Amino acid sequence: MNPMLALRQYQKIGAQAQASEASPHRLVQMLMEGGLDRIAQAKGAMARNDFANKGVFISKAIGIVGGLREGLNLEGTPSESLVRQDSLYHYMMARLAEASARNDQKILDEVSGLLITVKEGWDAIGTLQ
Secondary structure, eight states, X not given: OOHHHHHHHHHHHHHHHHHHHXXXXXXXXXXXXXXXXXXXXXXXXXXXXXXXXXXXXXXXXXXXXXXXXXXXXXXXXXXXXXXXXXXXXXXXXXXXXXXXXXXXXXXXXXHHHHHHHHHHHHHHHHHHX
């Protein structure tokens, strides 16, 4: 078996096991971590002019941010903070698509910074529980 393939399989199994045992709070943290990882991978692919992988990683990052957005409870009359969070996730997704179209690493840095800020707030909530 290819050693890299074996490593990926091991990592996948580890992530699945971690997710199956995680609290809802931890699952959101894992999504945010995954989004940041994919943005970093897209930036690396962009720097190498690896356009195929850039597209793959940006698509995955958009999907992750979309998943975070779908996790917001906007039914009924959502709070102003939830509406703002929804708008921020929508903005991040649009900027990721723009970064891909323009091949612009600075936009990836911007989105990464926004997601880090959101994650820091989310992480702080976890310390209060």
